[in-house]
Amino acid sequence: MGRPMAELVLSEEERATLVRWSRRAKSSQALAQRCRIVLGCADGKTNRQVADELGIWPQTVGKWRRRFLERRMEGLVDEPRPGGPRKITDDRVEDVVVATLERSPKDATHWSRASMAAESGLSKSSVGRIWKAFGLKPHQVDTFKLSNDPQFIDKVRDVVGLYLDPPERALVLCVDEKSQIQALDRSAPVLPMMPGMPERRTHDYIRHGVTTLFAALDVVTGEIIGSIHRRHRTVEFKKFLTNLDKEIPAGLDVHLICDNYSTHKSPAVRKWLEAHPRFHMHFTPTYSSWLNQIERWFGLLTDKQIRRGTHKSLRALEKDIRNWIKTWNENPRPFAWTKSADEILERLATYLDRIPGAGH
CATH class of the missing domain: 1.10.10 (Arc Repressor Mutant, subunit A)
Incomplete structure (x- = not known):
């Protein structure tokens, strides 16, 4: 039934x-x-x-x-499954967060999960979960440098304005030199990568001299105009400017974004600029190389070509650099600048608020 x-x-x-x-x-x-x-x-x-x-x-x-x-x-729909009761109270979580932010351990400059676990009486995994929830990373540290340029705001607005709204019938180039590029060869042949084993090389090396790359990045197209010299004096920078004058069509004005290196402001360079009025120099603030996009390109060159390269002569290094520039220009990729000058200055103000006396 x-x-x-x-x-x-x-x-x-x-x-x-x-x-x-x-x-x-x-x-x-x-x-x-x-x-x-x-x-x-x-x-x-x-x-x-x-x-x-x-x-x-x-x-x-x-x-x-x-x-x-x-x-x-x-x-x-599945009903929520009841979990076990919380074992860590809000007060203990607060103690961990406050200790992480306001104190240091007696035997170190910063906390580790093990030292905080010993201090708080919690497990290392619990400490890790609390740090993750509050975005705390005691093991990491970043560096910064404040600019002391009295014209900092004006220069930021000038450079960022060129990135976001370049003038018509003009070319905007980020210019700088990467000096002291060393031609290094290892003291023994490099052992190639194998399954289960990375590439291996000796820690010591043989120097074969240094060279300097002068480069200009077109902020619109991403193309590079480069010139290699063994030294980086005013004479070499003038030669590079002359090369730019030949490469760029005569009907275009040229706006150069440079840092405050003395070579870029020497009397000989100023005299050359007076003789070539279509060239206009724009300087980034002191200690603000991050505003110059060519620095980002130099980072790519270092990561992809120079850092792990081995060169038995200076000429071999210079050849590899020229080939890398040629390969880059076959498919150039401009860097997209997204921050306005106001956003940059506002972000900087939040840092200054956290540094006692930085606003004075």
Whole structure:
């Protein structure tokens, strides 16, 4: 005889939703199966008949039939599972955060998970979770340098304005020199990478001299105009400017973004600029090389060509640099400048607020 089976009747909207959920590719398998159970029960089938069709236990069918009758569509969703009670109180979490921010351990300059665990009585994993929740990373440190340029604001607005709104019929170039590039060769041949083993090289090296790359980055196209010299004096910089004058079409003005290196401001360079009025110099503030996009390109050159390169002569190094520039110019990629001058100055102000006396 058994217990009487509760009748299950669906509205048209409920049936349409259940059919859609049972067939939708993004539905979880558990939810799709529950929808099929309810649809089978709504067709007048017994729990055992539905169970045999779906290959599940009759008790499972009875459970979801009952849940649907009690709560309709919401009954098909899993109920939240109760977890264990919290063992770490808010006060202990606060103690860890305050200690991390305001104190240092007695035997070190910064906290580690082990030292904070010993200090707080919590496990290392608990300390790690608290630090992650509050974005605390005691093991990391960044460096910064404040500019003392009295014209800092004006120079930031000038340079950023060239990036975001370059003048018409003009070329904006980021210019600088990468000096003291060493041609280094290892004292023994480099051992190539093998499965399960990285490339290996000796820690000592043989120097074969240094060279300097003068480079100009077109901020619109990303193309590079480069010139290599063995020294980086005013004479070499003037030669580079003359090379730019030949490379760039005569009908265009040229705006050069440079740093405050003395070579860029020497009397000989100023005299050359007076003789070439289409060239205009724009200087970044002191200690603000991050404003010059050519520095980012120099970083790519170092990472991809110079740092792990081995060169048996200075000429071989210079050849590799020229080839890398040629390869870059075959598919140049400009750097996208996104921050306005106001956003930069506002961000800087937040740093100054955190440094006692920095605003004076």
